[in-house]
Amino acid sequence: MSSGNNPANGHKDNGGTEERSLESASSYNLEASSVPKNVKGKENLSHSLDQEMMDLYSRKRAQEKEIMYLREQIALASIKESQMLNEKYALERKFSELRMALDEKQNEVINSASNELARRKGDLEVNLNLLNELKVAEDEKHIFKSSMLMILDEYGALPHVTNASALTNSIKHLHDQLQLKIRTSHARLVELNSMIGDNSRNSYIDKEIPSLRPESSPFPSSSLGFRGFSQYGHYIDGKNMEPADDMSRYMQADDPNKGLRQSVEMHQPPDNEHFQRTSPNFDRSKIEYRNPESHMADIMPERNGLLSGSEQRAVEQFPRSPMMQVDRVASFGSEEDGPGIENFQIIGEAKPGFKLLGCGFPVRGTSLCMFQWVRHYPDGTRQYIEGATNPEYIVTADDVDKFIAVECIPMDEQGRQGELVRIFANDNNKITCDADMQEEIDAYISKGSATFGVLILVYTSENWEPATLLLRRSGFQIKDGRKQDVIISDKYSKELSIKIPSGFSAQFVLICSDGSSYPFSTSNDIRLRDAVVLTMRIFQSKALDEKRKSKA
Template sequence: MSSGNNSMHGLNNHRFQAKNSDFVNRHKIETHLAPTKQKEDNFISFQDREAMELYSRARMQKEEIHSLRQQIAVACLKELQLQNEKYTLERKVSELRMAIDEKQNEAITSALNELARRKGVLEENLKLAHDLKVAEDERYFFMSSMLGLLADYGLWPHVTNASAISNTVKHLYDQLQSQIRTSYDRIRDLTREGGTDAGAGSIDTDRHGVPMHTPNAADRPEPTDNMPRTIHDDSHSEMKNLLHNSQMQQLFNNDSSQGFSFGSNRENLGNVPNALDLRVARGPEEMNAWFPSTHNEIASSISEGGPGIEGFQIIGEATPGEKLLGCGYPVRGTTLCMFQWVRHLQDGTRHYIEGATNPEYVVTADDVDKLIAVECIPMDDQGRQGELVRRFANDQNKIKCDLGMQSEIDAYISRGHATFSVLMLMDSSENWEQATLILRRSIYRIKIDSTEAIIEERFPKEVSV
């Protein structure tokens, strides 16, 4: 039994030792495997976190991809809309270009038409300027001739305009007609005093031996009521009548009892009684042969080296407000000089300055940036004209303002307004009123100081101040 028990006890010990060894081995294994297992758990947890991160990242990327796809879709829609708008705008731009091209063509056509019209207007203006120049030259020559004719009889108009010359010629005509009637009345009285019984139209001799002639009704002058009263009806025939009447006045208007005065043509008449006899008997037709026409003398005197003026010059400073004086030395019997100041424009035309017919001339603002000249025609006592003399002011340079005046003008322009004290011509040449002139950029105003009346007017569009 004991052996059995011992064997049992040994078996149990062996089993216990085996169990202990197993436990120890297991414990060692567990102790050995514990770090590994911990590492595996840590690795598994690390892998789980990484997987979670990857998953979340993948999810976020998927959401981002989805969002980007939505944005791409929206962008595609916007691109389509922009393409449509682009096509619409391109179509509108093409239409606008076509409209612009059409407008440009119309503008070019209109400009060409305007250029053609302006060319026609310029040509017409040049033609009118040339015609005006010719007319002014003719007017100047006619007025000079008329002034020379009036100067022969000692008549000097106060102003050299058409009205004054016409009135003076009318006065001369009436005076000569009156003298002719007086001369015929004297002839008739002398004839009656002679006691002749001859019929009308007979020739007698007065107490000094001069043959006298009683005019017939056909030889007598027409009544003054039937005679022309102005020079505008028939200027040529009336000029001839004036010349004949002036020569008859030289024959009969002499209070001296020694004979008739024939002026400078007396020595060419030969026997005075016979000359008078022929002239009275044969009528005015024969008078032209004995008395040369004054008009012909005037026309021929230019080519015969008649009156003249030497050293003709202009004295004075050619600036606005200053006085210029045309002067020279008269030669070859010059007793009269007719002056005319002329304004020369940039286009070659010239304008006679109205009223500037004296040797002295005051430069005005209208002369600035222009050439001014004075023309002089010398004449003698017989009405013969010499060659026209012309002299330009400022050495044939344009009239300029002095520095002080220009600076003052610039100051007025910069301020935009200016005020001046002026004299205003009212209803007559002797009625001047003190007034104030106010200039602005768009209007000008004149205020009369005495009556406080205001005259205001706006400048036209083509005028800039």
């Protein structure tokens, strides 16, 4: 079965070879065609693997970044936590301190409350004591008032009303009447003694008429001041006023600036020579104005008590005309019997801001002169000016449209009281402003406003502070001189008042409608002070008139 032996087989073998070659060729072609397919598949596989690896890598990087970020956040959170813990500890410490401070405050409040209760208890005890004292004082006042009414009823001088002013005036009038009777009795006794020269007859008269002796008089006339008045009320235009600084009631005559001492040395009248010869201890250099207020208080404590306090008034009916130039009340039978003062006069211009001087020539052993300036009103009433007990007097705004007089009572070293001498200033005419001041005030009134630079004494400071006083038709304002802040702003009312102290003072006190008071000063310019007061009073009067007209 060899292939060379049989051509058919050879043909078959060739055919098989061809088949195998074709199969191998086809398989080769298949292999050749499948090789690029495999390469391409591998490439696709590797590409897909690379893409997946890239995704995984990117995820890994993102997660690592996230882990790093979270770590940073954790670190920051831990730092913040530590800070918050520190703050917590600090707040806890502060809270504990606050609790301690609160406890201390509570203890202080408790202590202060207990102290306040103790203080209130003490105040209640003081109030109870004051109430008891007030009751005692009211009882004493009632007893005193009843006694005064009994005395007035006994002499038939009961007033129509029983207030303090009426009782005071009635007691003073009764005292004047009794003193006048005593003086009349003294004069009658002197006349009888001059007519009867027999000593036995004189002793008989003394025995028969003991009430005519000066020693037996229950009303001593040598130490009572003006007509027995130991004190004088202090009123401005009918309104009660606080007492000003006490000025010496009596001036020393050995002052070289005073004219009374010079007059008594240079103009000694012949009537006094006999007195000097018969008095070996008399020395004119010792003539002085003494202060007998303590002696007066010892002699008449009841009168001093009656005329003191808020019930003291000095405005009484003046029965004689205020135009009378000199009014004399005799204390002795004749002018030659006791001390006196001659050529009594007032020197100076009677205008607001100017000084007046009452002076004269002391005669018949006069060693003491008691002065009192009196303000007379057009309706016939008069008012003793508080503190005006010196020969010198400064005319103020309170004296405008009124009469001003000075009363003088001379006394000798034995305490004998001479006749009272009264003389009116300004030639018995009302006190008016000078032409310049009146023109200035009229200009303010016509304009309807006025501005003044003053000094005010505020309660928060002890020094005078500059201020501006603005006056208007309906009200007034007071502004601070530096900051221009409004200190006071008020309308004119009946309760508004202005008080002027007596003496050499440029001050005045403004009392508002609510009762508050404000001291003012015009820097020692008394004339400016009076201009301010007069202008404000005129504005007040016009505003009150307008209110009355509007109500009508």
